[in-house]
Amino acid sequence: MDSSLHEVWQAASGSPFIPTIGKGSQFFLGFLLLVIGLALSGLFALNRSVVNVPVLGIPASLAVAFGVVYMFCGVGVYV
């Protein structure tokens, strides 16, 4: 028990937590990122070269990474 927390709560009254992406756009953003990720993966599948692993793989992985997180949130499983 920390008795000072009440003051901490009061002092922070001006800064409520606002997420980077609001609830309304999480599904759309997640879907968009996953589509981009899938498209880039498709491009990579057409031309599997060592250069394309970073050139297409990194943006695709980034899109999938954030896309998965936002798609989870967008469908109501708030991770």
Add this chain to the structure above:
Amino acid sequence: MKTLAVFSAVLSLLATASASSESKTNLPSTFKPPQVFKNANLVHVVSVEKNFVKENINVLIENIDKEAQNEYYLPFTGDLMSRVGGFEVKDRKDAALGPFTVEAAEFDPESANSSSQNSDIQYFRIRLPTPLKPGAQQTLGITYYVLKAYSPLPVSIAQDEQQYLTYSFSAYVPSVYTTSKQKTEVKFPSSVIPDYTKLPGSGDVKEFPQKQGSKLTYGPFDEKPAGAAEPVEVRFEFTKPINHVSELERDIEVSHWGGNVAFEERYTLYHRGANLSNLFNRVKWAQQQYYNPVSYALKELKFPLRVGSADAYFTDVIGNVSTSKFRSNKREALLEIKPRYPLFGGWKYPFTIGWNSDAKNFLRKVSGSSYVLNVPFLEGPKQAEGFEYENVVLRVVLPEGAENVKYLTTIPTSSITEAKVEIHKTFLDTIGRTTLVIKARNLVDDFRDRELIVSYDYSLMASLRKPVIIFTSVLAVFAAAWVIGGVEMKFSKN
């Protein structure tokens, strides 16, 4: 045969081990509270208006010792001790002093049983914020709740009959100090009180109690020695359900990515009232809804949630229960649920409810990577007849990687049995989420609005853990696809 003997020996060893770990040895078994106080005047208010008993003892205490004293003891029997909760003490004349420190000072039950005297008495120890000087007086307002307090009489009734309950207590307040003057008031839900113990009066009054509407008054009594008791029993009409939650698991899950706080509550609800004397008759029940809707069965529960709550659900062991209404707007968020069947005495109904809310309603950013969360400790139903909780397990699931967890709750500290931080693993987790678990006992719905404040640190690196894990996994798949794609699978021509 030999294996059996070994097995039973191991079992008995285990039994002793678990017994010794549960008992609290705060006081020696020969302990008797020192006679340093006198109760100069005492008013005991027993309220049986709801399905738990609320007892209020307003007592003017006086230090009769030669030295300043700060420990006041209140005795309870062992059985009552396990059912008492929400114990709070305040100074009636100076509210600014805030709630006093109260702790259960328990004996080692085994050694207490071996000694003949006071074998079943346990104490609550109240610490006065400033020691009371010799001869000085202070007015204490002691409030506590008794759960599982009533027994129905008759034990079983028809489904359209009135329910009557009995409650036993002492007309004199159990005290370890001499009480100069006292009276006990009993408040009932209605003026229908068919039976109550009558005591010989004193002074102008011929007989106690005196009845005024829905109130009985035993006393005022003259000086009573320490430990004096006068058992009385009252029987009164209570045609309302006796809601008892044997276990409530309340989960609060904070999501920074989603900007959401998710609530889920799992109830194991019992009706502790009179049992049905005949089989339940659905036709009779439907008729009764029209000509006499007052019943001791539980038909509906209303949960007034915080404004801004959304996506409410109500399920039980079978699945979704469609008989629920959820109204959420700018002014209120009211969840009304009807159990699958009306709940009669002795029946059980386990169910789950849940809802979401925007994080901004409960979560604030303190500075840098530090956050503070303020949520209600309890948010159960608000019923006219009250609601009691025997065991409450509250879990605050913080984001993965949160650290430096601190908490503060305005629930009486004597009701909290355990508080710890552990790990909870769920979707997309690698190391698991930091979870604050608080266990409490014997709470009632009067504590609905008490808050729980949790502060924690959550760095940017910790918040990026989920996308980073997915990123590296997917990139590894790309690399693997390239490596595997390069493996020559055809037969060579040369």
